[in-house]
Amino acid sequence: MEPEYSATVVDHFEHPRNGGHFEAGEGVVRGTAGSVAQGTMFVLSARISDHRIEAVRFEAYGCPHCIAAGSWLSERLVGLDRDQLRAWRWRDADQALGFPLEKRGRLLILEDAVHSLGEAWPPFIP
Amino acid sequence: MEPEYSATVVDHFEHPRNGGHFEAGEGVVRGTAGSVAQGTMFVLSARISDHRIEAVRFEAYGCPHCIAAGSWLSERLVGLDRDQLRAWRWRDADQALGFPLEKRGRLLILEDAVHSLGEAWPPFIP
Amino acid sequence: MTPAKTIYLDYAATNPVDPRVAELMIECLRPEGAHGNPSSGHSFGTRARAMVEKARQQVAAAIGARPECIIWTSGATESDNLAILGVARFHADRGRHVVTSRTEHKAVIDAFKQLEKEGFEVTWLKPGADGIVRPEQVREALRPDTQLVSLMHVNNETGVIQDVAAIGAICRERGVAFHVDAAQSAGKLPINVEAMNIDLMSITAHKTYGPKGIGALYIRRRPPLGLRPLSYGGGQETGLRSGTLPTHQIVGMGAAFEIGERDREADVARVTALRERLWQGLNAIGGVELNGHPTERVAGVLNVCFHNVEGESLRFGLRELAVSSGSACSSGSDEASYVLRALGRTDQLAQSSIRFSLGRFTTEDDIGRAIAIVRREVERLRALSPVVAQSHGT
Amino acid sequence: MTPAKTIYLDYAATNPVDPRVAELMIECLRPEGAHGNPSSGHSFGTRARAMVEKARQQVAAAIGARPECIIWTSGATESDNLAILGVARFHADRGRHVVTSRTEHKAVIDAFKQLEKEGFEVTWLKPGADGIVRPEQVREALRPDTQLVSLMHVNNETGVIQDVAAIGAICRERGVAFHVDAAQSAGKLPINVEAMNIDLMSITAHKTYGPKGIGALYIRRRPPLGLRPLSYGGGQETGLRSGTLPTHQIVGMGAAFEIGERDREADVARVTALRERLWQGLNAIGGVELNGHPTERVAGVLNVCFHNVEGESLRFGLRELAVSSGSACSSGSDEASYVLRALGRTDQLAQSSIRFSLGRFTTEDDIGRAIAIVRREVERLRALSPVVAQSHGT
Ligand SMILES: Cc1ncc(COP(=O)(O)O)c(C=O)c1O
Numbered sequence A, B: 001m002e003p004e005y006s007a008t009v010v011d012h013f014e015h016p017r018n019g020g021h022f023e024a025g026e027g028v029v030r031g032t033a034g035s036v037a038q039g040t041m042f043v044l045s046a047r048i049s050d051h052r053i054e055a056v057r058f059e060a061y062g063c064p065h066c067i068a069a070g071s072w073l074s075e076r077l078v079g080l081d082r083d084q085l086r087a088w089r090w091r092d093a094d095q096a097l098g099f100p101l102e103k104r105g106r107l108l109i110l111e112d113a114v115h116s117l118g119e120a121w122p123p124f125i126p
Numbered sequence C, D: 001m002t003p004a005k006t007i008y009l010d011y012a013a014t015n016p017v018d019p020r021v022a023e024l025m026i027e028c029l030r031p032e033g034a035h036g037n038p039s040s041g042h043s044f045g046t047r048a049r050a051m052v053e054k055a056r057q058q059v060a061a062a063i064g065a066r067p068e069c070i071i072w073t074s075g076a077t078e079s080d081n082l083a084i085l086g087v088a089r090f091h092a093d094r095g096r097h098v099v100t101s102r103t104e105h106k107a108v109i110d111a112f113k114q115l116e117k118e119g120f121e122v123t124w125l126k127p128g129a130d131g132i133v134r135p136e137q138v139r140e141a142l143r144p145d146t147q148l149v150s151l152m153h154v155n156n157e158t159g160v161i162q163d164v165a166a167i168g169a170i171c172r173e174r175g176v177a178f179h180v181d182a183a184q185s186a187g188k189l190p191i192n193v194e195a196m197n198i199d200l201m202s203i204t205a206h207k208t209y210g211p212k213g214i215g216a217l218y219i220r221r222r223p224p225l226g227l228r229p230l231s232y233g234g235g236q237e238t239g240l241r242s243g244t245l246p247t248h249q250i251v252g253m254g255a256a257f258e259i260g261e262r263d264r265e266a267d268v269a270r271v272t273a274l275r276e277r278l279w280q281g282l283n284a285i286g287g288v289e290l291n292g293h294p295t296e297r298v299a300g301v302l303n304v305c306f307h308n309v310e311g312e313s314l315r316f317g318l319r320e321l322a323v324s325s326g327s328a329c330s331s332g333s334d335e336a337s338y339v340l341r342a343l344g345r346t347d348q349l350a351q352s353s354i355r356f357s358l359g360r361f362t363t364e365d366d367i368g369r370a371i372a373i374v375r376r377e378v379e380r381l382r383a384l385s386p387v388v389a390q391s392h393g394t
């Protein structure tokens, strides 16, 4: 049997928001986690302005839940500051998207990607 | 699967000739062989006149082949004398009726009944 | 003799498919039908799967079971084997004693004979002359190493009903698995596997106006009952029965069981009346006897022995009637029914016995004509018989 | 997504019933149909029996066998088990070594795993990256105590064809029983069991436009090959497979095999052309690879792996197509296909592989739409992928 996908997952999978990445440059940071061999990989890139995230782009290799999570996340991160990013936890995404139990591990990879974005965010960026 | 019956068997089974018996009396002899427990039994009764069989009646308990054989026989014995009766062999009936191999034994009971009729035929009957 | 002229009185061998059931099966077979593999993940598969699961609920509801306790098989023969060989082999290290009776269907008897070859000890219970195995006989047969008791609900040759609920209670009390072959009772008697303490139950569609080639095994799931499969593969039916599920067949069985249970009381009343009429008619010929218990019997089966008529001639004489002697699988063979022999009938009487079995499509006219045909042939053959004078009957 | 809008490209999982076959089955299911038990002696029985025997001839003719070598089963799963467990168990005292491959259907693999539990030693041949087991590998695996070799004719996941005739010759020479699972080849390739030295062959109706739930096992009769049944009972099919024969199902299989063989060449030519078109269309997307041998393959199966697209997302993205990954019985499960893994594919590539399987009712339009849908989804997912830049393909 095919796994079940919630309406939110299907929506984000079919109409992903903010797919792609920003070209490297001033005010652009990049976070990444996972690998193809693991079956799940996220690359997040964010444009930062005034200590807050102004826009996010995502790339994802993974199951529909993961692609939906990348898309969903790209909207939620806007407006967050560096500390909020580092404090981000997977549970929000789980609640919004309804990951099946056996896929929870993939959300931890997403969390890693968010934190990696936080790490990449140099304190001196305006 | 039901056993196969030749057209001759079916005809004699459905329209047996000379069923029944003659009441005991002068010129009437009776031969019998087999038993219900054996699954096959024949009773033949014959009216004798001028050293020859004038008419035969048969009774049979047994399979369709046996009933057909009794009926068929009741026509063939007419005109036979005592020695011919004693010399009667089962092969004629087999040829006429096509007994399956596993039923041949029943023809020997028929032969016994014919011979028993011969035994019962006292030499002094006219 | 064309079938059209022949009167079908062999419902215990197999049933025609009820037209309402056939319609549903036919829908599945059409190009636009649910032709997907029920195990496939795509929409064709899920559509077929939904139909399979609906049918599972229908069958479960008809026997008082939860749907997850039903697994599909190819018929009662396979269900019997899966239950008997499956339980015995799985639990072989806990004990190798098993119990059944001498009047079971061949599918049960031969499965137990196979167990004997595999080192099991079988207690073969002998029913009374009425065909009934007393629950006390079962209790006495149980031993500490008994793994399984298998007894049929309704006998296919005589229609005699066993008290499976009482036997189930004894087995449950003693912790022995209890298998029931209910091929002949589904749709004919109320069945509730839970109330009857049945652990495994074999059913088949084609005795309940469904298609041939599909059946099911009820398996108690709580507490779980270990079972070794007969075959291995795709892992369908929780691994107990691999192979692509035949949607149209399963849909047919589901519908047949739902209709069978819904219409059961009306069907039974109608068939009982016809059978009563048939019995009166046959009895009036004289020299006949009922085989098996006079009242503990299912509506549609009447097994009668005819004194002083040889069996093969009787059957051939009655070839306008589709009836049987013995069970279909062995009928035509010259051997006397082992079931009637176990009830104490002589070889001769067993061979001169005819099973008339009636069903949903049997008519008054069928019965009237059948009685006339039997009377004609029996009287004709008896008139040719050398032994009628010295016997009872005519 | 309703099935009507979905394009069916899963013929290797199961086929719709050919309408010509369905018509014949439907006739059997109607009230006036041949509803008797084929084992019954009366006219209803003999009418059904005649239809069963006609179908046996049809199936036998399609595979170059004599009719008495065909026994009816519930499908290829049962046939595989009956052949493998049947021969191995029957001859266990003569030797306990058996041979098969790692890319067989689960019904074969799991039967051999069961034999391992019963103390047999199994040699699991590993095919090459093209999916082919070389006949020499079989020769090298044979030992004096080898009882059985089992290899499939056409692989259900890749469509790759094994040289069963060459393997048959080797087995015959060495006196080892040779079983072939031909579920996927009947009606698609010429088969002649005698010429190919096949001793046992499994076939099933539902992969050849017949109904699900009916199959057959070809068994060489001269010299006779001992076989232990899986189940016991009425003694139908020379005691090897008891149970009431399902006339409508058997009639359907007979007709399906007759049509399949008669129309084979035309069907294959048409399907090959469609598959070629599909492959050209998919190949043009880029970053795709064929799984299995490029030419030693059956017409209707195309198994393709898509680089840089995650498998589950690809499958979900393609849900307007009824296709599969792995075989139907295990599809949807997250595990990568063991068949593709045995061919050396990584887990990721195996999971990003799709089996497109075409058949008699596939149209040009289906293929055109399928190509467009696959292109759209693959490009869309690749555009979201973080790794496309550093990979081949796009
Ligand atoms: C009591 C009983 N058990 C088992 C069977 C076997 O059923 P099937 O033909 O479905 O295998 C039958 C009928 O044939 C039966 O009457």
Ligand SMILES: Cc1ncc(COP(=O)(O)O)c(C=O)c1O
Pocket: C242, C243, C244, D012, D013, D074, D075, D076, D077, D078, D080, D105, D107, D152, D154, D155, D156, D181, D182, D183, D184, D204, D205, D206, D213, D215
């Ligand atoms: C190669 C092969 N063998 C066996 C089977 C099992 O066949 P069935 O579903 O008829 O049991 C299949 C298909 O499911 C198959 O493709």
